[in-house]
Amino acid sequence: MMQKHLLLFITIFLLNHLHAxxxxxxxxxxxxxxxxxxxxxxxxxxxxxxxSESKPDSTLKYGGEALKLSRKANxxxxxxxxxxxxxxxxxxxxxLPTGLEYGLNxxxxxxxLGDKELVADCFGVIxxxxxxxxxxxxxxxYTLKAKEIYEEIHSDLGLTGILLNAGALFIDLxxxxxxxxxxxxxxxxxxxxxxxxxxxDVYLNLGRVHVKMTQYDIASAYYRQAIPTFIADxxxxxxxxxxxxxxxxxxxxxxxxxxxxxxxxxxxxxxxxNSPISLVEINKQLASLIKRMGKLDSAFVYEEMAMxxxxxxxxxxxxxxxxxxxxxxxxxxxxxxxxxxxxxLARKRNLELAGIAIFIPSFFFIVxxxxxxxxxxxxxxFLGVLSLLFLFEFIVLFIHPYIGSWTNESQVLMLLxxxxxxxxxxxxxxxxxxxxxxxxxxxxxxxxxxxxxTVSQS
Numbered sequence: 001m002m003q004k005h006l007l008l009f010i011t012i013f014l015l016n017h018l019h020a021x022x023x024x025x026x027x028x029x030x031x032x033x034x035x036x037x038x039x040x041x042x043x044x045x046x047x048x049x050x051x052s053e054s055k056p057d058s059t060l061k062y063g064g065e066a067l068k069l070s071r072k073a074n075x076x077x078x079x080x081x082x083x084x085x086x087x088x089x090x091x092x093x094x095x096l097p098t099g100l101e102y103g104l105n106x107x108x109x110x111x112x113l114g115d116k117e118l119v120a121d122c123f124g125v126i127x128x129x130x131x132x133x134x135x136x137x138x139x140x141x142y143t144l145k146a147k148e149i150y151e152e153i154h155s156d157l158g159l160t161g162i163l164l165n166a167g168a169l170f171i172d173l174x175x176x177x178x179x180x181x182x183x184x185x186x187x188x189x190x191x192x193x194x195x196x197x198x199x200x201d202v203y204l205n206l207g208r209v210h211v212k213m214t215q216y217d218i219a220s221a222y223y224r225q226a227i228p229t230f231i232a233d234x235x236x237x238x239x240x241x242x243x244x245x246x247x248x249x250x251x252x253x254x255x256x257x258x259x260x261x262x263x264x265x266x267x268x269x270x271x272x273x274n275s276p277i278s279l280v281e282i283n284k285q286l287a288s289l290i291k292r293m294g295k296l297d298s299a300f301v302y303e304e305m306a307m308x309x310x311x312x313x314x315x316x317x318x319x320x321x322x323x324x325x326x327x328x329x330x331x332x333x334x335x336x337x338x339x340x341x342x343x344x345l346a347r348k349r350n351l352e353l354a355g356i357a358i359f360i361p362s363f364f365f366i367v368x369x370x371x372x373x374x375x376x377x378x379x380x381x382f383l384g385v386l387s388l389l390f391l392f393e394f395i396v397l398f399i400h401p402y403i404g405s406w407t408n409e410s411q412v413l414m415l416l417x418x419x420x421x422x423x424x425x426x427x428x429x430x431x432x433x434x435x436x437x438x439x440x441x442x443x444x445x446x447x448x449x450x451x452x453x454t455v456s457q458s
Contacts, residue, residue: 041066041078048085059089064330071338076113080106084125091129100129117158120149124162131169140169160189160198168205171212179209200229204242211245216253220246240269240278244285251289259289279309 027050031043048062063085070078083106091099103126110118127142143166150158163186170179183202190199203226210219223246230239247263250256263286270278283306291299403417 037069037073038075041070041075045081045085059085080110080118087125091132096129096133103129116149116153117155120146120158136169136172143169156189156193160186160195164198164202171208176209176212196229197233200226204238211249216249219249236269236273240266243269244282247285263289276309276312280306
């Protein structure tokens with residue numbers, strides 16, 4: 001159950017931060033006509049996030065394509081969201097270690113970009129994955145770190161989702177008062193932003209809180225309040241969860257007819273999703289409920305259906321693992337290709353720098369030769385200054401990547417360092433310029449003075 005909740009939490013979270021306002025079909029139409037790489041990447045990331053609820057394989061496909069195109073276009077933010085989609089897809093497929101690895105890689109990239117909102121998004125997804133692994137303390141740690149950043153940058157959109165998930169975590173930790181505080185704050189922001197999808201999710205979790213507090217009437221009211229939005233959004237995953245919880249609630253209060261009614265609705269929804277996990281779960285609940293009603297034959301039918309769903313789940317699990325392995329290999333090959341491209345660019349840059357390093361002293365030597373021949377003094381002086389300019393610009397060009405690395409691409413720090421280098425180089429430039437002029441002038445006087453003496457004798 002936790003893994004299914006994780007998947008939808010991540011879906012809603014990523015869609016909120018990718019600002020998805022259209023259905024997948026309309027987004028696919030836009031993608032087919034989009035020409036600009038940045039727009040195509042955003043659309044692929046949004047579609048991938050939306051598909052993570054119903055088609056994790058499609059999330060892998062769109063995430064992989066977005067990652068490839070983002071690298072080609074050098075669109076770093078697009079890369080991070082693509083990696084987050086892949087993280088969610090692997091986690092949803094049961095490969096939590098790989099999902100966490102992708103999430104941490106996305107975090108590292110977002111930190112290097114200095115984008116606080118992007119860092120918070122990564123914290124949120126990493127928190128979800130720890131939640132799925134059962135490590136609620138680590139999940140809460142990353143979730144609250146994301147909350148701090150969203151509050152710092154005044155992102156109500158980010159806060160709605162992260163407060164929801166903090167509230168859900170506090171339920172699992174048994175801290176119901178804290179859970180209600182976070183969930184009510186999330187609900188307030190959701191209604192303010194007219195984010196009814198998130199609001200419905202909050203209602204579902206408030207229902208869980210009040211069940212824990214044995215306030216069943218209040219819990220039932222919250223569950224029912226969530227249902228219309230889940231139906232309108234065709235959100236079968238959370239609709240199933242709501243029906244399932246209502247069935248369990250009425251079963252615990254011995255309202256057998258209501259328990260049977262909602263459990264059967266949950267079964268219909270699970271069949272619509274074609275989810276073996278949900279089918280195993282709800283058929284077991286129905287079998288137990290009907291057995292206590294004394295209808296053993298009907299209970300046996302539901303037990304058989306649960307066994308069939310379990311067998312189907314085993315087969316699907318094997319297929320999913322095979323697909324994840326295949327996709328992992330595709331990503332590995334993509335990374336190898338990307339590294340080769342980077343190596344080729346590095347070789348090209350090194351060759352260019354080597355060529356410049358050879359050209360500058362050669363040019364300097366040619367200028368000195370010109371200085372000893374019958375060439376206009378102004379021309380020689382200009383070429384001398386030009387050669388010195390080449391030298392100093394080459395120094396700046398050579399050290400620029402290292403400065404960028406040291407300062408983490410901080411424009412202010414890079415400017416200050418380059419100014420400091422200029423303060424050192426400019427006086428040296430003037431001294432070398434004077435030396436060069438003197439050298440060139442001395443070389444030419446040898447020819448000029450005899451000519452002047454000849455003229456005087458005549």
